[in-house]
Amino acid sequence: MAALPKISVIVPVFNAGNKLVPSIESLLKQTLNDLEIIIVNDASTDNSGVVIDQLAQANNNIVPVHFTENKGVHEARLAGLKKSIAPWIGFLDADDFARPNMFAVLHATAIDKDVDIVICGSDRVTEQRNVMAPKLQFKSSEEVDKDVFRRFCQFEFGTGMLWNKLFKRSVIEPWFDMHFPWRQNINEDLLLNIGCFYRAKSVYLCKEILHEYVLNESSVTSVTTNAKAYLNTYRAAALAVSLFSELGDEVLSKVIDMYRTQLSWIDYQIVDVRSILSYEEEFKEAVDLINRVRPAALALLAARQRPPVIGTRLALKLLIQKGLSVAGFRATQR
Structure with a gap:
């Protein structure tokens, strides 16, 4: 052999x-x-x-x-x-x-x-x-x-x-x-x-x-617009939530934080929100997937990042542990 x-x-x-x-x-x-x-x-x-x-x-x-x-x-x-x-x-x-x-x-x-x-x-x-x-x-x-x-x-x-x-x-x-x-x-x-x-x-x-x-x-990545890059990365985040939520809140909080970081990079920034409106069906598909698995992740992905001293990571874990729905989540700024 x-x-x-x-x-x-x-x-x-x-x-x-x-x-x-x-x-x-x-x-x-x-x-x-x-x-x-x-x-x-x-x-x-x-x-x-x-x-x-x-x-x-x-x-x-x-x-x-x-x-x-x-x-x-x-x-x-x-x-x-x-x-x-x-x-x-x-x-x-x-x-x-x-x-x-x-x-x-x-x-x-x-x-x-x-x-x-x-x-x-x-x-x-x-x-x-x-x-x-x-x-x-x-x-x-x-x-x-x-x-x-x-x-x-x-x-x-x-x-x-x-x-x-x-x-x-x-x-x-x-x-x-x-x-x-x-x-x-x-x-x-x-x-x-x-x-x-x-x-x-x-x-x-x-x-x-x-x-x-x-x-x-x-190449695909070279010619992708910011709007398309944002869409594809948001959809990837939805897949990540679906695939890895069963690994526990600690893992999921790190994964969500990672995608929040990536979506904040300049190549994903949306200056004119009208540029993403044509992708409504694709976004809906991603949102529906997250909503079925872990609704709180919708709010967490959209949340603004803050300096570490405010305790963003701890807030992420607490939100996931409580399983807050999107409707029940309100960001509080002090």
Whole structure:
């Protein structure tokens, strides 16, 4: 019987075409040879399917998965996860690059430090792989074994991307069936990360920059307006409330606080409320979901953030514990 690969790397693909080849080659040229590369074709309408099959025919460690209908990046990743067999899981987007020692360093660190998740830095690069600036970088390497979930929810480990991390299978496998009631193409990676970091007992931050994020000005995140970004993030918050409310008030208060923070960032600020009125049905769907699960979360997501000295976090926990309805909640300012 063949030995198990050390890492399964999942690559979701939609209309990547020939750009996919150099990305996959960055995995094939890894100094760690024991990789399983699972490429999930999300019903591409270009030649991506042909390219994937050609790569799989030439490399026996590539596992192709083809969708007959387009389901979105999250469902593609879930399909890859269910196909995976390795004890460690990594991700790569179809237009990004893993530097040659990326997975060797992540895996060696995970084993040596005995942690559940390892995170590395990433450079923002051009399509020609010229470095523009760091996208994420840690000042120094650090093992974190206390307050892991709290620090994650405060964005101390980055903004929730999947592609710069290595996950122990035991922290991600419980979420293999994390299906959403609607298609969520933005912030979907943060939702999966919430589940993983909730289960993680320890993580390691690598100061090394091992990943290259290709800046694509035509990507979904690059062309999204503030109104659309706000909508998608609010809908992600609704999913988070639905998915994680059963984990208890302490966890839910941290998750809600995280989304309140994210929605306060400049890319999500709404200057003219008329810009979101055309999304009324999508907002209603999200509001209805929250209202069914935890009505108080509606008020908490909309509440203004205050300086920590006022005790915002304590107020959040008390509101959730009392299960206040939206109608019964009134913010009091002193």
